[in-house]
Amino acid sequence: MSAAMIEVRSLRKTYGAGSGTPVRACDQVDLDVARGEFVALTGPSGSGKSTLLYLLGALDRPDSGTIDVDGERVTSMNRAGLAAYRRGVGFVFQRFHLLPALTALDNVIAPVLPHRVNFDRRARARELLASVGLAGREDALPSKLSGGQQQRVALARALIGSPRLILADEPTGNLDSRSGADVLDLLTGVRERHGATVVLATHDAQVVERCDRVVRVRDGRVA
Template sequence: MTGVVKRFRGGGSDVTAVDGLTLEIAPGAMVAVAGASGSGKSTLLHLVGAIEAPDEGAIEVDGLDLTRLRRARLAEYRRGLGFVFQRYHLLPALTALDNVIAPVLPYRVSFDKTARARDLLAAVGLSGREGALPSQLSGGQQQRVAIARALMGEPRLLIADEPTGNLDSATGAEILDLLAEIRRDRGTTVLIATHEQHIAAACDRLLRLRDGRIVEDIDLTGGEEPASTLARVDGLRL
């Protein structure tokens, strides 16, 4: 990501959410993006996830310049990512199993969709709750379903926007542990927007934003490589 600027129209004038941001993230890292409300955290994640397009600058992931991709190729890129949001975004009429399957339902894949969804629900601690509707699950359980859904396409990059914001501290800690386990076991790069200090402290690196700019970039590993299988995500750069 080089020289990225993103503006939004608000109140009759442009608001700069991301202001000339340049950033590189190593493969397999778990990176926290912190800052006050309006600092640009969510916008940064949306730019990396190709939910928003920059007004200036370039965003490159795995050698792809997202600013040069056509609509169909951008949609394909987004399908290769995992997204976890604060409000879960589960479909209320679908079971936990069907919510996990939903992202790949329209597509041909090389695996058994139902079997993988069951495996992922077991991996996030929800074995036996496959038939439960979202309304029958706690907030933490719903977020676990959302994480399983995000992993359905075996993403190399998992983007989490305030994933513990609606949870109590104990449940939030469980979700954080789960994300760290996913990074460790699957070699997934994890990018987390958060305002919670304990979540940032559990990551390899902390980026603190203010007014769309990086004001702190802190290595939390003590100079060591993050404990993940980097070879499995070789070449992932933002």
């Protein structure tokens, strides 16, 4: 077995084939990520960062190429295999994507609600909200929280399943620099405490400064 946790080989994803000019959003990408590594994908708008994150999280399928995670071939998994794989991945999005009708606590619980788990969901959600500095705000609706607070709820939600891999798409993109720094502290803390691997897309210089490695993406290719 090789040392890398994630091995991406010749990954390809083209959008719009058949209707106009196809866009090679991911073009023969090779990428290795070590366990516990904190990797930042950077590159111009439209270069393919989000596409690569979605493929890594199996939220989308590539046209060709392979993704192996912990020696398992994600790109060959059936539906049940993919569902199990996704449960080990925590996603954080630029626009938080919280469910507006649910409280902060219920948003954090949502990913594990359909699954049998060996822990008390509400207790774990309370702990996670406290760990992101939101003790006492469990019953708040997202609309009553600031952007930074909403992103911290989203981070707690991403962590409830104890993911081995955290994928974050511009997690500080909609935050002021103070809130962005807080979210970044939390992400690096998760990596240190839980050994989770973090791959994120960012334009944020303060994120780039704190990651282990910067991977530059350009026209769907990794430099």
